[in-house]
Amino acid sequence: MDQDRLIASLLAAVPHPMLVVGDDARIAWLNAPARAILGDADGRHYLTVIRQPEPVALLERVLAGGEGGTTRWRLTGPGRDTVYRGLVARVAGLGASLAFQDVSDVEHAADMRRDFVANVSHELRTPLTALLGFIETLRGAARDDPAARARFLGIMEREALRMNRLVGDLLSLSRVEAEERVRPRTQVELAGLARSVLATLRGMADAAQVTLTLDAEADLPPVAGDLDQLTQVLHNLVENAVKYGGSGKTVRVVLRRVAHDPVLRSPGLSLSVIDQGAGIDAIHLPRLTERFYRVDTHRSREQGGTGLGLAIVKHIINRHRGRLKISSEKGKGSVFEVVLPLI
Ligand code: ADP
Secondary structure (H helix, E strand, O other): OOHHHHHHHHHHOOOOOEEEEEOOOEEEEEOHHHHHHHOOOOOOEHHHOOOOHHHHHHHHHHHOOOOOEEEEEEEOOOOOOEEEEEEEEEEOOOEEEEEEEEOHHHHHHHHHHHHHHHHHHHHHHHHHHHHHHHHHHHHOOOOOOHHHHHHHHHHHHHHHHHHHHHHHHHHHHHHHHHOOOOOOOOEEOHHHHHHHHHHHHHHHHHHOOOEEEEEEOOOOOOEEOOHHHHHHHHHHHHHHHHHHHOOOOEEEEEEEEEEEEOOOOEEEEEEEEEOOOOOOOHHHHHHOOOOOOOOOHHHHHHOOOOOOHHHHHHHHHHHOOOEEEEEEEOOOEEEEEEEEEOO
């Protein structure tokens, strides 16, 4: 076999884009994945094909007899950037090879992880700082003041409960994520579940002077689901509706059958939580289920929110192959509708 075919067949066996630049600085070989990105670059000067300074500098160095190495570069695109990691090596007697790989997903996941850890640390630090401050005060200025002591202990309890809720939500989120690919098997009857969630939240609703109502179609079939998780979905949605719905108002839970859901492409059960609150501006709707995303951070904190409730809801619904639709009108209220497939 001649050298040309040997090198071409070796390159064809590499799953990533790869090319060889000859000592004359022209592209001598490239495999199909490289061609898909760079076009028909055979025989062209490498500088007319590869324009990013990082790989170019490395190729230049290797073609001049220097050491190879790894590099990374970024291509800004209309959507998000593409990040490549590449390896340039000397090919004895021929020139230099460049193999590269799209690592955008890996980098994106790393960015998300970093942001998440930073957010969690920040969220935990706020109540922790308050607790440390009050411990200091209780040891000092408020030591012999029973009234101040009682008040500060009350605040400390609230802050500790907030941390506890945050840790609880973080654990829920990681449990739900771990199970996201496992389909739930048990049969859940949603009307009964809704009655018990509303009973649990009645005390909170009474305190906020919110009326809770349930309107369930008769004889609804059960859905394949995880009872605890679906309870959490409804609990989080109704709790939000009470928190953000405003006192003196009504929160309605409506359960009905859907003959054909156009997105799920199957029959389904629809569960809507409808409030009469201030509503949510449309620009926030697409981001509402992101972790720690809040329309009004101050209001959420005041209400004891963790910013994770809707992220948990979204993951649970994904696991159930269902969908969440949020619609809202400023000044009129919001509707959080969950549709679960009935198959
Ligand atoms: P939080 O713990 O802050 O309530 P969630 O993830 O449950 O976190 O909700 C995220 C944000 O979405 C809330 O901070 C709030 O701004 C907004 N939100 C959620 N439900 C409603 C609702 N029914 N009406 C208005 N805003 C809502």
